[in-house]
Amino acid sequence: MTAAVALDVRSIHVALDERRVLEDVSLSVGAGSVVGLVGPNGAGKTTLLRAVAGIAPLSAGTISVNGCPHARLSRAERAKMIGYLPQDRAVHWPLTVRRIVELGRLPHLEPWRAVTAMDAAAVRQALHDTDILALAERSISTLSGGEAARVAIARMLAGEPKVILADEPTAGLDPAHKLEVLALFRRLAGAGRAVVTALHDLTLAARYCDRIVMLQSGRMVADGAPQDVFSAPLLSAVFGIDAKIAKLADELVILPWASRRADSAD
Amino acid sequence: MTQTLPIDPSAPLSGANTREVRAAILLGALTAALLVLIILSLLVGRRTSGVGGLIDLFATDPETAWLIFSEVRLPRTMLTVIVGATLGLSGAVLQGVLRNPLAEPALLGASSSAALGAVVMFYFGVSGAFGFALPLGGMVGTLAATALLFILGGRAQDTLTLILAGVAINSLTAALTSLALNFAPSPYAALEIVFWILGSFADRSMEHVWLALAPSLVGWALLLGLGRALDALTLGEDTAATLGFDVPAVKRRAIIGAACAVGAAVSVTGVISFVGLVVPHVLRPLVGYRPSRLLAASTIGGAVLMTAADIGVRALTATVTGLELKVGVLTALIGAPFFLHLLLVLRRAGT
Numbered sequence: 001m002t003a004a005v006a007l008d009v010r011s012i013h014v015a016l017d018e019r020r021v022l023e024d025v026s027l028s029v030g031a032g033s034v035v036g037l038v039g040p041n042g043a044g045k046t047t048l049l050r051a052v053a054g055i056a057p058l059s060a061g062t063i064s065v066n067g068c069p070h071a072r073l074s075r076a077e078r079a080k081m082i083g084y085l086p087q088d089r090a091v092h093w094p095l096t097v098r099r100i101v102e103l104g105r106l107p108h109l110e111p112w113r114a115v116t117a118m119d120a121a122a123v124r125q126a127l128h129d130t131d132i133l134a135l136a137e138r139s140i141s142t143l144s145g146g147e148a149a150r151v152a153i154a155r156m157l158a159g160e161p162k163v164i165l166a167d168e169p170t171a172g173l174d175p176a177h178k179l180e181v182l183a184l185f186r187r188l189a190g191a192g193r194a195v196v197t198a199l200h201d202l203t204l205a206a207r208y209c210d211r212i213v214m215l216q217s218g219r220m221v222a223d224g225a226p227q228d229v230f231s232a233p234l235l236s237a238v239f240g241i242d243a244k245i246a247k248l249a250d251e252l253v254i255l256p257w258a259s260r261r262a263d264s265a266d
Numbered sequence: 267m268t269q270t271l272p273i274d275p276s277a278p279l280s281g282a283n284t285r286e287v288r289a290a291i292l293l294g295a296l297t298a299a300l301l302v303l304i305i306l307s308l309l310v311g312r313r314t315s316g317v318g319g320l321i322d323l324f325a326t327d328p329e330t331a332w333l334i335f336s337e338v339r340l341p342r343t344m345l346t347v348i349v350g351a352t353l354g355l356s357g358a359v360l361q362g363v364l365r366n367p368l369a370e371p372a373l374l375g376a377s378s379s380a381a382l383g384a385v386v387m388f389y390f391g392v393s394g395a396f397g398f399a400l401p402l403g404g405m406v407g408t409l410a411a412t413a414l415l416f417i418l419g420g421r422a423q424d425t426l427t428l429i430l431a432g433v434a435i436n437s438l439t440a441a442l443t444s445l446a447l448n449f450a451p452s453p454y455a456a457l458e459i460v461f462w463i464l465g466s467f468a469d470r471s472m473e474h475v476w477l478a479l480a481p482s483l484v485g486w487a488l489l490l491g492l493g494r495a496l497d498a499l500t501l502g503e504d505t506a507a508t509l510g511f512d513v514p515a516v517k518r519r520a521i522i523g524a525a526c527a528v529g530a531a532v533s534v535t536g537v538i539s540f541v542g543l544v545v546p547h548v549l550r551p552l553v554g555y556r557p558s559r560l561l562a563a564s565t566i567g568g569a570v571l572m573t574a575a576d577i578g579v580r581a582l583t584a585t586v587t588g589l590e591l592k593v594g595v596l597t598a599l600i601g602a603p604f605f606l607h608l609l610l611v612l613r614r615a616g617t
Binding site: 050053054055075076078079080082083084086088090091092093094095096099100103104106107109114155159 | 555
C-alpha cells in the first residue's frame with residue numbers, strides 16, 4: 001500500500017521552560033505504516049508525540065496531517081483525525097469500562113446529542129479489538145493494571161483516528177497482550193491508518209514496525225528500516241548498552257546485554 | 267483488515283437504554299422531592315401554625331395571608347431553590363474540573379470574598395444608607411477575587427496553582443474580615459456582621475430574589491454547558507485536549523460561572539457551606555460517576571437539600587431554639603462530620 005503521506009513533521013523545535021527538548025526533528029509517515037519511536041529516557045519521544053497531538057507548542061517548524069497544516073485545523077477536526085494514547089492512563093472517577101471507551105467518541109458527537117448506533121458500534125469494535133468486551137460493564141477501579149491499559153487503548157481506538165500516536169502502549173501488559181496490541185496496530189495500518197508508537201522493547205519494535213526513528217537528547221539520530229537502525233555501534237552510542245543482536249525465525253532479536261554507563265562513568 | 271464484528275445494535279443500546287431510564291428516574295425523583303419541599307416551604311413558617319395554618323388564614327384573613335405568602339414565604343423559598351441549585355451545580359463542576367472530590371465552591375475564594383465585600387459595606391455604613399449595597403458589595407468582592415485568581419493562575423491555569431491561589435485568597439479575605447470586626451464602630455455592628463456571615467434566608471424580599479437571579483442564571487448557563495468537557499477531563503488534561511477541548515478555557519469558564527452564581531448567592535444570603543461539597547458527592551455514584559450526568563442531578567439535589575435545611579431551621583427555631591437558628595450554621599453542623607466521614611472513606615479506598 002503506497003498511500004498518501006498521513007503525517008508530515010518538518011523541522012520542529014520544542015522548548016519546555018526554555019530547555020530545548022526537541023531540535024530540528026522531521027518525520028514523514030505514510031498511511032499504512034507503523035513507525036517505532038525509540039530512544040533512552042528523556043530523548044524526547046513523549047514530547048514528539050505530544051507535539052504532533054497538539055499539546056506541546058512548537059517553537060519552530062510545521063506539522064501537517066493529511067496534507068492540512070496543524071495550525072489551520074480546528075481543535076475538533078484535529079481531535080477526529082488524531083488519536084493520542086498518553087503514558088498517564090489515570091482515570092479520575094471510577095466509571096465503567098464502556099463509558100470510558102465511549103469518551104473516545106467525544107470528537108464525533110453532535111452538540112447535546114446522545115451516542116448514536118454508529119458510536120456504539122465503534123465502541124464495541126474497540127472493546128473487541130483490545131479483548132475487553134467481557135469487562136465492559138466493570139468499574140475501572142476493579143481492573144488490573146494491564147486491563148486498565150487496554151481500556152486506555154480501546155478509548156483511543158474508539159475515535160477511529162486516521163493517525164494513531166501511542167506512548168508506550170505495551171507498558172504493563174502481559175506478553176500475549178503486548179503481541180496482540182502491536183498486531184492490532186499492524187492491522188490498523190493495513191486498513192490505511194498511520195501509527196507512530198514509542199516503544200522500549202527493541203525486539204518488539206523491530207518486529208512490528210516498518211520503520212524505526214531513534215531519538216537522542218532531542219535530536220533524531222536515525223530513521224530507517226529496523227535492520228539498518230538496530231546496529232551494535234548505534235545502540236552502544238545512543239543507549240549506552242552492549243546489545244546482542246541475532247536473528248531468530250527470520251526476525252531480528254535485540255537483547256540488551258550490559259550497560260556501558262558504569263565504565264564510561266558520566 | 268480489522269476483523270469487523272457482526273453488528274448487534276441491541277446489545278450496547280439496551281445497556282444505554284437502562285442507563286437513560288435510571289438517570290431519568292433519578293432526575294424525576296429529585297424533581298418530585300423538590301416540588302414537595304417547595305410546597306412545604308411555602309406553607310410552613312413563624313407567622314402561621316402547622317402545615318395548614320396558611321391555608322386556614324386564607325379563609326379567615328385573605329389579605330394578611332397573601333401578604334405573608336408573597337412578601338415572606340415566596341422570596342424565601344425562591345432564594346433557597348436558587349442558592350441550593352447554585353451550590354450543588356458549582357460544587358459538581360469544580361469537583362469535575364479539579365478532579366477532586368473534596369473541592370467545593372468556597373475552595374477558590376468566591377464565598378469568602380463575597381462575604382468580605384458585604385462586610386465592607388456594613389463597616390462603612392453604606393448598607394444602612396442604601397439597602398442593596400450589601401449584595402452589590404458582595405458581587406464586587408467576588409469579581410475582584412476572581413480577577414486575582416486568574417492573575418495568580420497564570421496562562422496555564424494549572425490546577426494545583428489554582429487551589430493554592432484559592433487558599434491564599436481565602437486567608438486574605440478572612441484576615442480583612444477580622445480587621446473589619448476588630449475596628450467595628452460598635453459591638454452591635456460587629457454582631458450584625460457576624461450574624462450576616464452565618465448565612466440565612468430570613469427576611470429576604472423579592473428584590474433580593476431578582477438581584478440574585480440574573481447573575482445566577484448567567485453562571486448556570488456557563489456551568490451547565492461544561493458537561494462533555496468534564497467527562498473528557500476524567501482522562502486527564504492532556505487527553506481532554508486531544509479530544510478537542512481547550513482545557514484552560516474550560517477552567518476559566520468554570521471559575522467565572524461559579525463566581526457569578528456563588529457570588530450572587532452569598533451576597534444575598536451570607537455564607538452557606540458544605541452543600542456544594544455534600545450534594546455532588548452523594549449523587550455521584552447514582553449517576554455512574556459521570557461528571558456530565560452529575561450536573562443536572564446536583565443542581566436539583568442542591569435545591570432539595572437547601573430547601574429541606576431551611577424548612578428544618580424554621581421548624582427547629584419554632585420548637586427548640588427559640589432564637590433564630592441560621593441555616594448556614596445547620597449546614598455546617600451537618601456538613602463537618604460528613605466531611606470527616608468522606609476523608610475516612612477516601613483513606614480506606616486508598617486514593
